[in-house]
Amino acid sequence: MDASALLVWLLYAGVALLLLLVSTSFVLYAQPKHGASSSLAAFAHTSTLSAAPLSVSSRFVNSVCVLALYASLLCLFTAPVDVYLLDNALPHVPSNARALRVLYRVYLALLALYSFGGAPLAYNYAKQTEIAHLTLRFSARERLFAAAKRTVCFLLGLSLLLLVVMVVLLCGKPASSDIEWLRPLLRFSSDLETFLRLLVGTLALTGMYLWLCVCSRGLASVPLVGLLMEDHSIDENMTTFEALLRENALESRATAQTRDTIVQRYAVKQQMSGADQERLSQLKTRAQLLEERRDVLRENLQRFALTGKLTCWKIPIGVVLMLLSLLIVTSMLSTSVDKMAHSSFARGFLLNAPKFPNPMDLLLVIASRVFPLDYVVFAVLFVYLFAVSLVVLKRHGLQFLCFRLGRLQPRLTSAATMTILSLVLMQLAMVGLFALLTLAPQYATFGHQTFVDASGRVVPCSLEEAANAAAAAAKSGGQPDHCRMTQLARFYNALAVELPMFGTAFFVGQLLFAAAFVPWIAHAYCMAKKLDDPTDPKRQRLLDDY
Numbered sequence: 001m002d003a004s005a006l007l008v009w010l011l012y013a014g015v016a017l018l019l020l021l022v023s024t025s026f027v028l029y030a031q032p033k034h035g036a037s038s039s040l041a042a043f044a045h046t047s048t049l050s051a052a053p054l055s056v057s058s059r060f061v062n063s064v065c066v067l068a069l070y071a072s073l074l075c076l077f078t079a080p081v082d083v084y085l086l087d088n089a090l091p092h093v094p095s096n097a098r099a100l101r102v103l104y105r106v107y108l109a110l111l112a113l114y115s116f117g118g119a120p121l122a123y124n125y126a127k128q129t130e131i132a133h134l135t136l137r138f139s140a141r142e143r144l145f146a147a148a149k150r151t152v153c154f155l156l157g158l159s160l161l162l163l164v165v166m167v168v169l170l171c172g173k174p175a176s177s178d179i180e181w182l183r184p185l186l187r188f189s190s191d192l193e194t195f196l197r198l199l200v201g202t203l204a205l206t207g208m209y210l211w212l213c214v215c216s217r218g219l220a221s222v223p224l225v226g227l228l229m230e231d232h233s234i235d236e237n238m239t240t241f242e243a244l245l246r247e248n249a250l251e252s253r254a255t256a257q258t259r260d261t262i263v264q265r266y267a268v269k270q271q272m273s274g275a276d277q278e279r280l281s282q283l284k285t286r287a288q289l290l291e292e293r294r295d296v297l298r299e300n301l302q303r304f305a306l307t308g309k310l311t312c313w314k315i316p317i318g319v320v321l322m323l324l325s326l327l328i329v330t331s332m333l334s335t336s337v338d339k340m341a342h343s344s345f346a347r348g349f350l351l352n353a354p355k356f357p358n359p360m361d362l363l364l365v366i367a368s369r370v371f372p373l374d375y376v377v378f379a380v381l382f383v384y385l386f387a388v389s390l391v392v393l394k395r396h397g398l399q400f401l402c403f404r405l406g407r408l409q410p411r412l413t414s415a416a417t418m419t420i421l422s423l424v425l426m427q428l429a430m431v432g433l434f435a436l437l438t439l440a441p442q443y444a445t446f447g448h449q450t451f452v453d454a455s456g457r458v459v460p461c462s463l464e465e466a467a468n469a470a471a472a473a474a475k476s477g478g479q480p481d482h483c484r485m486t487q488l489a490r491f492y493n494a495l496a497v498e499l500p501m502f503g504t505a506f507f508v509g510q511l512l513f514a515a516a517f518v519p520w521i522a523h524a525y526c527m528a529k530k531l532d533d534p535t536d537p538k539r540q541r542l543l544d545d546y
Contacts, residue, residue, distance in 0.1 A: 004088060005096060011372060012081050016074055023069040027062050030413040030421070032292060060140070061129075061415040064122040065422035068114045072429035075107035076382060079436055080375040082486045083368055083447040094479055100487045105196065108491075111426055112199040116158060119423045121151045126415035162202070197495045201502045204434055207427030208509035211435070213399070215428060216513050218388025219325040220520035225528040227318025241301040248297060252290045259283045296411045324384055325517070328439065331360035333514035335438045339507055348496030348503025353462035354441050364443035365460075374443070381439075382432060389428055398424060434492055438510045445489040451482050463493075 078100065085096040124147035132143065262276050262283075338356040343349045354361065360381070367374035390408065397407030398420060406417035413421070436444045446461040451469075453459050461483035469480040485493075496503030 005085060008081055008084055008371070011375075012078070015077055015375075019073045019077065020066075020070050023066050023073060026069065027065050027418065027422070029410055030408060030418055031062060031415070032411055060144075061122045061126045061419055064114070064118055065418050068111070068118065068422045068426050071107055071110045071114070072426040075104065075111065076429045076433050077379070078103060078107070079433065079444065079486070079488055080368075080372070080378050082488055083374065083443065084371045086484050086486055087368065087447040087449055088371070097484075097487060101490075104487050104491060108200050108430075109196060111430060112196065112203060114426065115203055115423065116199070117151065117155065119419055120154045121147055123416055123419040124148075124150045126419055129415060162198075194498060197491070197498065200430070200491075201495050201499060203427060204431055205502065205505055205509070207431040208506070209400075210424055210427055211431045211509065212513055212516055214392050214424070215385055215389050215432075216516045217520045217523075218392040219328060219385075220517050221524035221527075222388040222391050223318045223321035223325055224521065224524045227314045228322065238301060238304045241297050241304070245294065245297050245301065248290055248294050252287065252294070255283055255287050255290065259287075292411075299411070321384070325388075327359055328381070328385075329514050329517045331358050331439050332435075332510055334358045335361075335441055336507065336511040336514060340511075345500055345504050348493075348500040349507035350463065350493055350496055350503065351441055352464050353460065358440065358442075361440040361442050364440045365448050368443060368448045385432060386425070386428070389425070393421065393424070433488065434506065435510060435513075437489060437492055438507075445485055446483060447486070449483055 082100050085100065125143055128143035128146050259280060262280055265276070266272050334356045335351070335354065335358055338354055338358075339349045339351050342355055343351055364374050364377055367377045393408040394410075398405045406413075406420045408417075408421055442460055445463075446466070449461045450458050451461055451465055463485075466480070466483040466485050469483045473480040496506075
């Protein structure tokens with residue numbers, strides 16, 4: 001291995017450490033400061049039951065969420081390394097390609113395992129922890145066993161559903177009772193590579209809903225609401241937090257008075273009753289929760305106050321972010337229209353070579369000539385995509401149709417909600433990885449590789465030339481000397497060729513992602529527009545007809 005390839009791998013190791021720190025910090029930032037151990041242990045010694053779930057966290061759930069986020073981000077940030085080693089690591093390309101192929105498959109297998117097994121187990125365990133005061137399962141082993149039973153039931157139902165999908169996609173409708181129609185399915189089950197592709201393809205397609213409703217919405221609304229347009233909810237939020245702080249202070253004072261009253265009963269030496277001991281334990285736990293809530297409310301109040309002081313920077317920042325959003329959407333739309341014009345369903349909507357101009361693709365291809373400049377551009381791009389997605393999850397929460405599944409709340413996110421959010425971010429990372437082939441197709445497939453065509457011109461590589469180079473290398477028993485595809489492109493192209501329906505569905509999803517930008521802009525404008533009647537903050541005029 002030459003020095004340049006070694007330096008790239010060392011840089012990749014540094015990025016891996018940074019991503020681990022980011023994943024851990026994000027999960028800890030979303031969770032309450034104090035874990036479940038103290039609160040759950042306190043309730044384990046009480047007999048008072050309440051129907052309300054406990055707002056506790058879990059070290060087990062936090063660890064699972066950190067590992068899932070870390071694996072997904074690491075898989076995403078492998079793409080620039082894939083491009084560089086393909087372009088600049090001769091003659092060590094084969095060994096680097098094998099290493100990258102193994103890395104991609106390990107990452108994707110871990111993400112599939114988490115999605116279908118780890119996330120349901122962690123979610124069920126978190127729910128068992130929240131209702132431990134009702135089920136009286138205070139032991140971690142008991143809660144884990146109950147969560148495992150529910151996870152097994154979920155996996156059985158999901159396996160049946162996947163079996164039906166595989167029959168429909170790979171075998172079609174049986175024309176007779178003969179067993180021959182099951183042959184493709186049997187061959188499919190014995191091919192672990194194809195099985196992994198189907199699992200990853202299923203995750204990518206299910207994540208397309210999040211790609212449209214979270215990421216696309218964030219690209220439109222984040223630069224507009226609160227930056228280019230005034231966010232009128234800031235004053236309302238500050239008023240709300242001030243009122244909540246007053247209520248929290250009153251409840252803390254009442255809790256302290258109740259505790260003092262109980263203690264004063266036993267000013268003279270005498271044995272405290274069991275009921276009063278239990279009540280004091282509950283009051284102590286309640287006081288701790290109120291202190292944590294007070295700290296969270298103060299942090300949020302300070303954040304909104306700071307936001308109001310940075311008004312002069314809002315419009316310039318909003319303009320920059322809107323330009324970046326337009327750059328992303330334009331690039332997506334350009335490639336989607338290009339595929340519509342120059343590809344078809346039979347090809348899985350694979351593009352031989354980009355025909356239409358793509359600004360993001362051009363920027364990354366030029367930057368790839370000066371590594372790690374393309375890594376920096378890539379990082380800025382996906383950090384922005386993740387940032388706007390997190391803002392949407394924080395403002396509006398995660399919704400499926402009319403059902404609200406959870407909301408990102410700093411220091412207030414429950415363990416169960418954290419499991420869902422980690423699954424959402426993991427799927428966004430996976431969809432973003434494959435969306436790179438639409439956002440910057442030439443960069444993600446070949447980097448800045450070129451070849452000399454029949455007329456003597458130096459042109460960017462294409463899939464057709466890559467196939468010709470691979471065929472010529474196979475005849476000579478060597479490796480292609482030009483137009484080598486990245487491992488990411490090989491994985492996606494194999495999936496799109498084996499299952500053209502996947503390629504078509506993913507193409508339609510990316511087209512909708514670009515087209516949804518305009519409706520989301522209109523929606524954000526309507527929601528951020530100032531109300532016509534500011535003199536009626538309590539909306540009492542709505543009650544005039546009653």
